[in-house]
Amino acid sequence: MTSRMAEEAKDFREFLDQLRSEPGYWKHFTILQFTAAMARLMKKPPRVSGKELAQLLGVAPSTVSKALSGGENLTIETMAKIAGALDAAVYIHVAKKGTAVHWVEDSAYSYPVVSEARVESSSASSGVVIHVPLPSDGVISKQQVVS
């Protein structure tokens, strides 16, 4: 390897380090997490095309395409709407940069979620809320929750 190549490699290493030290890089890292997750979700059965997703959202297909292209700075509201159209939600995990993060979807601990559409059509007063006084030590034990 010539010294010029070694120098170039060193420069590129520094260039990548510098990119990774900037907030813009991590913004796109987050956008990519979302768009990649949406792409995977859309491919799961029943497969949903970009056009069908646009219909579910009531927007033009180009709007969906633009949002999932990675070229747009998505708001949390937009992400929640897009995921919500497929009956999904955005879960967030924050960890040190460079950490290998693996998500596990555990159906054993899943709970039923009433979709927004169903909430709108049901009676809001049908639920029962029980108020329990907080223990003096402020610690809620499992026993107290169950009782």
Next chain:
Amino acid sequence: MKLFEVAARRFSVLVVYNEEGSCQVMEKMRRVRVEHQDLAYQMGVLLYQEIPDRGLPDDPRRFGRLYDEMIYELKALEYVTPSERLGFRIACFFDGEAIVCTNAFYKKDKTPPDQVSLALRERARYFRDKDLRQIDLISWRPGGQEHD
């Protein structure tokens, strides 16, 4: 052939040095960072985070075939105006668990044909040199040193 190892975790991402000894992908990335910073960020995330950890994106907006089953492209996109798009692409090919990047270019409408030929030439050179055991890898480990 000289190759620079951008990352090597579950998958390796490598970029080639051409026969003149310069790395077109590196040079283009540097220019893109000045001209369209968001495109450089997007591509940086693909090269250094997404592909090494998760493999190639299963998303046609981020990855696609460029020429037959031989050359593929990594994709980044920026809206220069609300309706005007500018693409930034890196041509690449596979060798087992390694993704070898050959050249980078802007794409506005159609892929410049010379970029496809360049990628095909570099791919042929890579497999020829691999057969001849003439691949020289310059690796990068954060906090470590490259070797020659």
